[in-house]
Structures are given as C-alpha cells and as structure tokens.
Amino acid sequence: LPTVLDPFCGGGSIPLEAQRLGLPARGSDLNPVALLITKGVVEIVPRFANAVPVHPEARQTLAHSGNWSRGKGLAEDVRRYGADILQAARERIGHLYPKGPDGETILTWLWARTVKCPNPACGAEMPLVRSFSLATKAGRQTWVEPEVTGNQCTFAIKTGKGKPRAGTVNRRGATCVCCNTPVAFNYIRTEGKAGRLGVTLLAMVAAGRGKTYLPPDTSHVAIAVSASPSWTPETQMPEKALGFRVQGYGMTHHADLFTLRQLAAMETLSDLAKDVRARVLSDAKATGMADDDLRLEEGGTGATAYADAVSTFLSMGVNRCSGFNSSLCRWGADNEKIMNVFGRQTLSMVWDFGEANILEETVGSWPTCKDYVAECIQVATGYGSTPGQVEQLDAAHAIRKEKNLLVSTDPPYYDNIGYADLSDFFYIWLRRTLGGIYPQLFSTLLVPKAAELVADPSRFDGDKDKAKEHFEDGFKQTFTLLKEKLDLRFPMTVYYAFKQDDEGEPDDEEESGGVSLTTGWETLLESLISTGFQITATWPVRASQQWRMRSRGSNALASYIILACRPRPESAAMTTRRDFLTQLKTELPTAIRHLQHASVQAVDLAQAAIGPGMAVYSRYSRVVEASGERMGVRTALAHINQI
Numbered sequence: 001l002p003t004v005l006d007p008f009c010g011g012g013s014i015p016l017e018a019q020r021l022g023l024p025a026r027g028s029d030l031n032p033v034a035l036l037i038t039k040g041v042v043e044i045v046p047r048f049a050n051a052v053p054v055h056p057e058a059r060q061t062l063a064h065s066g067n068w069s070r071g072k073g074l075a076e077d078v079r080r081y082g083a084d085i086l087q088a089a090r091e092r093i094g095h096l097y098p099k100g101p102d103g104e105t106i107l108t109w110l111w112a113r114t115v116k117c118p119n120p121a122c123g124a125e126m127p128l129v130r131s132f133s134l135a136t137k138a139g140r141q142t143w144v145e146p147e148v149t150g151n152q153c154t155f156a157i158k159t160g161k162g163k164p165r166a167g168t169v170n171r172r173g174a175t176c177v178c179c180n181t182p183v184a185f186n187y188i189r190t191e192g193k194a195g196r197l198g199v200t201l202l203a204m205v206a207a208g209r210g211k212t213y214l215p216p217d218t219s220h221v222a223i224a225v226s227a228s229p230s231w232t233p234e235t236q237m238p239e240k241a242l243g244f245r246v247q248g249y250g251m252t253h254h255a256d257l258f259t260l261r262q263l264a265a266m267e268t269l270s271d272l273a274k275d276v277r278a279r280v281l282s283d284a285k286a287t288g289m290a291d292d293d294l295r296l297e298e299g300g301t302g303a304t305a306y307a308d309a310v311s312t313f314l315s316m317g318v319n320r321c322s323g324f325n326s327s328l329c330r331w332g333a334d335n336e337k338i339m340n341v342f343g344r345q346t347l348s349m350v351w352d353f354g355e356a357n358i359l360e361e362t363v364g365s366w367p368t369c370k371d372y373v374a375e376c377i378q379v380a381t382g383y384g385s386t387p388g389q390v391e392q393l394d395a396a397h398a399i400r401k402e403k404n405l406l407v408s409t410d411p412p413y414y415d416n417i418g419y420a421d422l423s424d425f426f427y428i429w430l431r432r433t434l435g436g437i438y439p440q441l442f443s444t445l446l447v448p449k450a451a452e453l454v455a456d457p458s459r460f461d462g463d464k465d466k467a468k469e470h471f472e473d474g475f476k477q478t479f480t481l482l483k484e485k486l487d488l489r490f491p492m493t494v495y496y497a498f499k500q501d502d503e504g505e506p507d508d509e510e511e512s513g514g515v516s517l518t519t520g521w522e523t524l525l526e527s528l529i530s531t532g533f534q535i536t537a538t539w540p541v542r543a544s545q546q547w548r549m550r551s552r553g554s555n556a557l558a559s560y561i562i563l564a565c566r567p568r569p570e571s572a573a574m575t576t577r578r579d580f581l582t583q584l585k586t587e588l589p590t591a592i593r594h595l596q597h598a599s600v601q602a603v604d605l606a607q608a609a610i611g612p613g614m615a616v617y618s619r620y621s622r623v624v625e626a627s628g629e630r631m632g633v634r635t636a637l638a639h640i641n642q643i
C-alpha cells in the first residue's frame with residue numbers, strides 16, 4: 001500500500017481520509033493551529049485507541065461494561081473531565097452570568113456597539129445595529145423596537161404582526177436613531193481609534209420552551225462590565241492583512257476581539273484545561289495504566305502521554321469556544337443561534353453581536369464545545385488504523401526521507417485565505433494552554449508567517465508583484481521537491497478551491513477585493529506544468545459542508561476542482577499553436593460529452609473542461625506561438641474557454 005502525503009495538510013482531512021482507507025498517512029503544514037488538529041486526529045487518537053477511560057466516575061459506572069473500542073474511552077474522559085471543568089468554572093465565574101428577572105437562565109446577551117451622535121444638538125449614544133430582527137422563522141417573528149425619548153433610546157421586544165424597522169447601519173454608513181442624522185464610517189472609525197465606541201444591551205435570550213426574548217436589564221450590563229480578566233492576549237494584530245477589516249475601528253490587539261466577560265471566561269477555561277492534566281495523570285496512574293514517563297511529544301504511550309492527550313483535546317474545546325465567544329459573532333435570526341466568528345474566513349466588523357452564556361447548554365458554550373470535541377474524537381478514529389505522522393514543515397523546503405509517496409493535497413490558493421494571520425485568533429489561546437505540552441510547536445509568540453505561501457501584498461509593503469513572485473516560487477519549489485518523491489503508480493491529486501469571494505457579498509461597506517478566478521488557476525497550472533507535470537484529468541467536487549455563507553441553497557459552483565497530475569516524460573515533444581488548436585478542437589467536444597454523461601452539472605462544466613484542455617496543452621514540453629515564443633497558460637486557458 002502506498003503511503004499518502006499531504007504537504008499542506010491544514011486540519012488534516014486528507015491524511016484522515018487516507019487513514020480511514022487503511023493507508024499509512026503523513027501530513028505536514030507550517031501552521032501550528034492546523035497541525036495540532038491533524039496531530040489530534042491522525043496521531044493522538046489512534047495512539048490511545050481502545051483505552052479504557054481513567055476518570056473515576058467513568059470507571060465506576062462504565063469501565064467494565066463499556067465499549068471502549070477506537071477512541072470511545074478517550075472521548076469519555078474528555079466529556080468527564082470537561083464536566084469537572086464546568087463545575088470549577090461555575091464556581092469561579094458563575095457570578096458573571098446572572099439569571100433573568102424571573103429566574104430564567106439567560107443563554108445569550110445581544111449587544112450593539114454605540115457611538116456618540118456627531119450632531120451637537122443630539123449627542124445621543126447612538127446604537128449601531130445592522131438588523132433589529134431576533135427571530136425570523138414563520139410563527140416566531142420577534143424583533144427589538146427602539147423607543148426614543150429626546151436623545152435617549154431604550155429597547156422593547158415585539159412579536160407577532162408588524163416588522164422591525166430598518167437597521168441603523170448599512171453599507172453607506174449609519175443613522176442616528178434619535179435625530180436621523182446620517183453618520184459616515186469615517187467618523188465611526190475616528191471615534192473607534194480614540195477608544196470611544198461603547199456598547200448597549202439590546203435584548204436577552206432566555207432558555208425555555210423554544211427561546212424567549214427579554215428586554216435589556218441594567219443590572220446585567222453592570223455585571224457584564226465588572227468582569228476583570230487577569231490575563232489578556234496583548235499581541236498585536238497585523239496593520240493590514242488578508243481578511244482583516246477591523247483595525248480601522250481601533251481594534252488593533254487580539255484582546256480587542258473579545259468582551260471583558262469573554263476574556264475572563266476564556267482565561268478561566270484555559271487555566272482549567274491546563275491544570276486538569278495533573279489530575280488525569282494521577283487518576284491514570286491510580287487505575288494502573290502503564291507509564292513510560294514519556295510525554296506525548298516524546299512518543300509516550302503511557303499515563304504521562306495520556307494526560308497530555310486529554311489536556312490537548314480539552315484545550316481544543318476551549319478554542320472552539322473562542323470561535324463563538326468574540327464580539328465579532330453575529331446573532332443568526334434565521335436559526336436563533338450565535339454564529340461562529342469565522343462564518344467567512346475574515347475578521348470583519350460586527351455592529352450587533354451575541355454574547356453566549358459560556359456555562360449553559362447553548363451554541364458556543366463550554367458544555368457544548370467539550371462534547372463536540374469528544375464527538376469528533378469518536379467520529380475521527382480510523383478503522384484499525386495505525387497512527388499517522390505529522391510534522392511542522394515548510395512545503396517549499398521540506399527535506400523528506402521517505403520516497404514512493406502518493407501525494408494528494410489541497411494547497412493554499414493564491415490570496416484566498418490568510419490562514420496564518422487569521423489563525424492567530426486561536427493560537428493565542430492554544431499557546432497559553434498548551435505551550436508546556438508542545439514547547440516546539442508554540443515557540444513563537446504568534447503563528448509563523450514569512451514562509452507561508454499566500455499572495456498577500458501587505459507582507460511585501462503592498463507590492464503585488466513581489467507577493468505573486470513569493471507564491472509562485474514557493475509553489476514551484478514545492479512541486480519540484482514532490483516530483484522526486486512520487487510513487488509513479490499513482491497520479492498526484494491537487495485540489496483547487498474556489499475563491500470564496502467569487503460569490504460572497506462584500507463586507508458592509510468595504511470591497512472584498514481580490515484577484516480574478518484566472519489568476520489562481522493560472523498560477524497553479526503554470527507551477528505544475530513548468531515543474532514537469534502534465535494534467536491528465538480534472539473533476540469538480542462539491543464540498544460536504546456548505547461553508548460559504550452565501551452559497552447555501554444557491555446554484556453555486558462546485559467548491560473544488562481536483563487535478564490529476566503525472567510527471568511529463570522527459571521525451572515529450574513540443575508543438576505549434578496551430579497543432580495545439582487543432583487537437584483541442586478534435587478532443588474537447590468528446591471530453592465534454594463524457595463529462596456531461598458523468599453527471600457533471602451544467603454550472604461546473606466550463607471549469608471541468610479545463611482538465612481535458614490542459615491535458616492537451618501539458619502533454620507537450622512547450623507549445624510555441626508563431627513568433628517562436630512559448631504559449632503561456634493564460635493564453636491556453638483562453639483558447640480552451642473559446643471551444
């Protein structure tokens with residue numbers, strides 16, 4: 001069986017699937033956040049497959065009757081120690097999450113940012129609200145109604161007939177709810193940079209049969225702002241980076257992405273996930289689990305390493321919480337839930353946001369997140385798989401000892417996602433919690449950036465050409481190194497992800513920017529072909545998760561195109577433009593008919609047809625124009641599109 005390698009493994013879907021097929025799996029990536037997830041699923045879970053849980057309650061009630069095959073024992077410990085963490089967190093920070101006026105459990109507080117109205121005759125603390133809707137499903141319609149007296153605004157909850165008034169912020173700017181003065185974003189930015197944006201409580205979401213909505217309660221505001229975390233992530237965000245759209249409003253440090261209460265909660269959970277390791281270790285020893293005194297990173301398989309493993313997964317749970325506990329999390333009125341901060345791979349301004357009760361059963365809370373991680377452990381466990389191997393490596397310079405590899409990879413796509421910058425959001429918490437267990441992986445203050453293959457001009461003083469060069473050179477070096485390592489029985493498969501912004505709505509008032517679809521294609525194809533690969537097929541694939549906010553339910557393009565590539569024989573001949581065009585005309589119509597018969601959908605056909613077209617182009621060492629110059633990929637793509 002071939003060993004599968006993904007040199008851009010990210011969170012590990014390719015190595016994980018390889019492992020589930022029973023193939024030895026290797027993965028590498030530069031990014032510690034992504035790498036830790038891959039390590040978790042392909043290294044750590046299989047290492048403790050079939051382990052019996054060590055938590056005393058689990059042992060009393062379940063140990064002898066339970067089925068601990070694959071990752072179930074480890075998952076059970078994550079649940080149980082996670083429940084202990086919940087209890088401890090309630091003792092430490094429970095007072096920050098007050099009940100409603102009639103003893104209701106509040107699941108979410110809905111806030112809006114505020115700015116002082118620039119109209120001197122008004123001066124209201126004007127709420128900045130994109131939408132006043134709380135629930136939009138038929139029969140549940142609920143919204144916030146602003147009620148204005150002079151320059152004061154209070155909020156009531158309305159249901160039933162009628163509809164919410166328009167929000168006070170749209171793409172053009174804001175409007176004062178008290179005096180109707182239009183307010184430009186520039187003013188809000190200036191106020192934000194001066195630290196003068198505030199917040200006001202719009203509504204509270206209470207648990208009950210379904211959810212109920214309560215008007216704001218001033219005592220709740222006082223409690224929320226009384227939180228005083230003793231540690232906050234004081235690391236600086238980049239001044240400019242792909243997908244970062246909040247610095248202009250004065251959010252310049254990672255700590256600015258969270259409310260005080262969210263910071264206090266994250267700090268508490270991070271402390272508890274770190275400290276629980278000692279208890280897991282002593283419980284594991286008490287159960288008689290063998291111990292080799294080796295840490296997880298030293299290859300340990302006993303109690304010491306197991307304690308590291310449980311703490312690792314609990315920290316991942318804490319990290320999942322952070323994704324739902326930022327002041328950039330919208331409230332989804334369609335499903336009445338808090339949305340993850342990374343609904344799109346950006347950090348964009350959110351004017352009205354939801355703040356979850358981290359201690360109750362609700363989206364983004366600790367109980368939900370630790371159970372989610374436990375569930376993932378169970379689902380991710382391979383079938384009889386041996387642990388894979390995961391390393392932090394720069395794909396463009398990786399020296400690998402292994403040969404005869406089946407390479408399958410989903411590489412970074414030009415300027416689509418600024419993974420390294422964005423993942424600092426998670427890194428800051430992981431480093432705090434797990435820096436002791438993975439000293440090497442978390443040795444840097446933030447995620448390493450310089451070697452990342454991304455065409456981000458802000459890394460090159462705004463120089464787009466240099467950014468392009470960095471990306472192209474890195475790709476070429478990567479594929480040159482990989483070519484020497486391939487198992488020639490199999491094609492190398494490369495995933496090409498469509499740029500999210502091709503369909504996404506631009507952010508509130510800012511253009512999403514970016515390059516055309518062709519630039520990404522061109523760069524990938526040019527790198528592959530110039531390093532001696534030929535493309536033998538392409539296939540459109542729909543992603544299982546509809547992660548694009550806008551594409552849900554729409555007739556969107558396939559999320560990926562998979563390219564099958566093989567090294568081009570050294571003896572490959574060159575051809576002329578005329579012969580190339582003749583062959584395209586002969587071969588493409590049949591190839592397209594095949595694609596149609598293979599149920600490639602009409603919207604995907606143009607993209608899929610690039611495969612057979614490129615197969616013609618890349619089988620030659622070069623295609624020469626009448627002028628004697630080499631025909632580039634861009635020109636070839638244009639010809640393919642015309643047929």
Ligand SMILES: C[S@@+](CC[C@H](N)C(=O)[O-])C[C@H]1O[C@@H](n2cnc3c(N)ncnc32)[C@H](O)[C@@H]1O
Nearest residue numbers: 008010011012013030031394395410412452453
């Ligand atoms: C499209 S993502 C891979 C996603 C992955 N398939 C998954 O399941 O999460 C591309 C990955 O390439 C990584 N990357 C970018 N430059 C790299 C480099 N020079 N060396 C190694 N990995 C790099 C990024 O950190 C990112 O995780």
